Amino acid sequence: MEVGFLGLGIMGKAMALNLLRNGFRVTVWNRTLSKCKELVEQGAYVGETPASVINKCKYTIAMLSDPSAALSVVFDKDGVLEQICSGKGYIDMSTVDADTSSKISEAITEKGGYFLEAPVSGSKKPAEDGQLVILAAGEKALYEEMIPAFNVLGKKSFFLGQVGNGAKMKLVVNMIMGCMMSALSEGLSLADRSGLNEQTLLDVLDLGGIANPMFKLKGPAMIQSNYPPAFPLKHQQKDMRLALALGDENAVSMPVAAAANEAFKKARSMGLGDLDFSAVHEV
Template identity: 60%
Template sequence: MSTIGFLGLGIMGKAMAINLVNAGFDVTVWNRNPAKCEDLVAIGAKLGTSPKSVAERCDITIAMVSDPAAALDICNGPEGVVAGIGEGRGYIDMSTVDDDTSSLISNAITQAGGRFLEAPVSGTKKPAEDGTLIILAAGDESLYQDALPAFDVMGKMSPYLGEVGQGANMKLVVNMMMGGMLSIFSEGISLGLKAGLTGEQILDVVNAGAMANPMFKGKGAMFLEENYTTSFPLKHMQKDMRLAVALGDKLDQPMPTAAIANEAFKQALKAGFGDEDIAAVYKTVK
């Protein structure tokens, strides 16, 4: 069984790392705020002092951080992953970044003698806790094969999508569709309530028909309860929407609906809802 390093213990990363420890993996953790490592150390994880120290110690190092800037930051510099990766060890970035950022990280890791896999995830806090994420892997196929036992603990599905960039592209496509759905769902619930329907009536009809899906069921209940407890921070969804729209520009693909949905999330971000759940986009229209 490979030794695993885990960098980044936020809402998602902490749950994923806990599952690896509980499954019996030898796990070394690091976080910019060391206090976030305490719960992992308490259940048997080792504590790393820097991304470099973790990459030096572990067969496979996994990162789960917030955005492209953070993903690049933990790789570069004298205490970064690149400085410690060494010959043949693996680095897996599970953060959601654009394909250009993935390519930069991939090039740096491979030039340092390591193997690289991008593996962003589809899923939020509860799937991370339950080990039912969808892991979108692309890059070094030998590292993918070595990582499958860990992926099987963290997720329910982990397709191999080919060359670096395709995992990032798949994640942006999926989250772009999710953001668009959530934006129109917010407007639909708001319109129905103002027309005199009850929220329960609307959700019952939606959940019984062709539009039924787990997100509408879960987020609809959050709308009605005005409960925006965070499982996927709104600021991160807006980042993903922005990156998806930028990918559309790069590929000359018109995306008018995605662009409008991105504006809805930008409005929610400007209103101060960035650290709340993505469901808080509803607050800007209700």
């Protein structure tokens, strides 16, 4: 199976490498060409533009940083729309809002192509291990055709119906994750200031009803103020902002998410945006 791949950031690079290692033929594109080097060493081809990747491949996956990047790759000069046509599928695995997904879907389908949004739950390590959770919505036939790729990239994929549902589900998941990380940060700080051992707090949490892999994975590094970026804080804050906007649209009160978002914004103002989202602990 031949697949195009647009975007080789922390997540995209790991995902494209997994496809290569599992026998897929992959053509990659990235704004910074140097990021393609390791993929080429593993057997990938390089497309000069998004349009050239679409032209070469029946299926093309995009994994981009935010809504503006997702729209740019589709609508700008040498973008996806210049070559998308009947029989070609476009799978956007970026985390964006439902409106952005809908705009891209409409443009792709007007050109005769078919579209699937498929944002993922998981960060760097699950991407490297092929253990992402894939939240797909859109063209059911395209979803079924992409299952071999999704089985390599993730441990489970869901088909959620119409375009927009995948984006909404991902925002809800990341909103909850951001609230949990903010709460853990406050708890660690409160324990420390109260004269308690922070690692002991983590041990207690891990034995109780709120035990979870994120606290176990991130907590020890947070105690050491060590934040290698598995999921950059700036992207977590972007997702909090988009989730709060979804709450506004649906008249859902979200005071906990709003407070957590302020903490992530503060962290960005402190220059922590490129560190892992657990760096909210510094606030």
